[in-house]
Amino acid sequence: MVEIRVVTDPGNDGWARAVDASRHAKLAHAAEWFTVIKRVYGHDPLYLAADSDAGGAVLPAFVVRRPLFGTVVTSMPFLDSGGPCGAPPAVAALLVERLIAEARRRRARMLELRCADRLPIEVPPLDGKVNMVLALDGDPGALWRRFDKGVRNQIRKAERSGLSVEFGGPGELPAFYDTFVERMRDLGSPVHALAFLRAVVGGFGSRARVGLVKKGPATIGGLVAVSFKDSQIVPWAACLKEHFALCPNMLLYWETIRTACLAGVARFDFGRSTRQSGTYRFKRQWGAQEEPLFWYRIPLAVAGRPPSPSDRRGSGDLLPRLWQRLPLSVTRHLGPHIRQYLIQ
Secondary structure, eight states, X not given: OEEEEEESOGGGSSHHHHHHHOTTOOGGGSTHHHHHHHHHHOOEEOEEEEEETTEEEEEOOEEEEETTTEEEEEESTTSSOOSOBSOOHHHHHHHHHHHHHHHHHTTOSEEEEEESSOOSSSSOOBOOEEEEEEEOOSOHHHHHHHSOHHHHHHHHHHHHTTEEEEEESGXXXXXXXHHHHHHHHHHTOOOOOHHHHHHHHHHHGGGEEEEEEEETTEEEEEEEEEEETTEEEEEEEEEOGXXXXXXXXXXXXXXXXXXXXXXXXXXXXXXXXXXXXXXXXHHHTTTOEXXXXXXXXXXXXXXXXXXXXXXXXXXXXXXXXXXXXXXXXXXXXXXXXXXXXXXO
């Protein structure tokens, strides 16, 4: 027998035990997102748990009510993965079936599942995205020697240029955010709210840190890193374009990897990329290996309305082109209001 229930408080409902017991759990399954995403962006959590003889299993998701484009249920918004965790295939299928029913009750147009494992469902996944992960062994010197000569030379160039890296906590977020806003504008992408990043760093406490790369006293880039189980993950990073020739991103990532190595972290997760994209090649040069991602998009039919397979999320390339032309002050103010609905 399998009992599936809606979880209203993952911090006190056995959620952490199920996640800790599963070797397939990812950062997206951490209970902290329930509060972070709900409090900052107002999206309703839709967390499911399955209790069976095989043990506990969980499936986190959020209901995102998008203006103009309709409601979508996503596991998980803003993150690389999600989906069922700790469930054998039969239980995973039951969890997805229940999530579909719950999504229909909320008149969602689409259910999206981002999974590190293929699901036992008939819908084919999109598999063009991968996670890039570098195995660490506790010896940064040995890791350094394994790097390609080009990687080592770029790191040395940053050091010769007088760049340095500092790590801290919430107090470093404003300096990082200034670079993040500018870089996201250059890329044509609305930026997350500073309040969102504060909630992440505050919610994960000692497991989160902020790295800053500096040229003298000026911050020219940074990242947010979060530790989960045996991995350190970098969900957000940015360096100012005008300093790219000094290779600040190379020094920033090397110092983050080196200190993770010394802390005994087993895996450094660069995050997702599309195969053969520029970010993919950047991560691959460090020796990072692909781990598959299976993203499912399931159109839903609700009473009085057929499913919408196209379910367009935006306006193609128009928004990025317009965004790149806006003043920084405008993108800083408007970005979070748009970004909260751009769930990727």
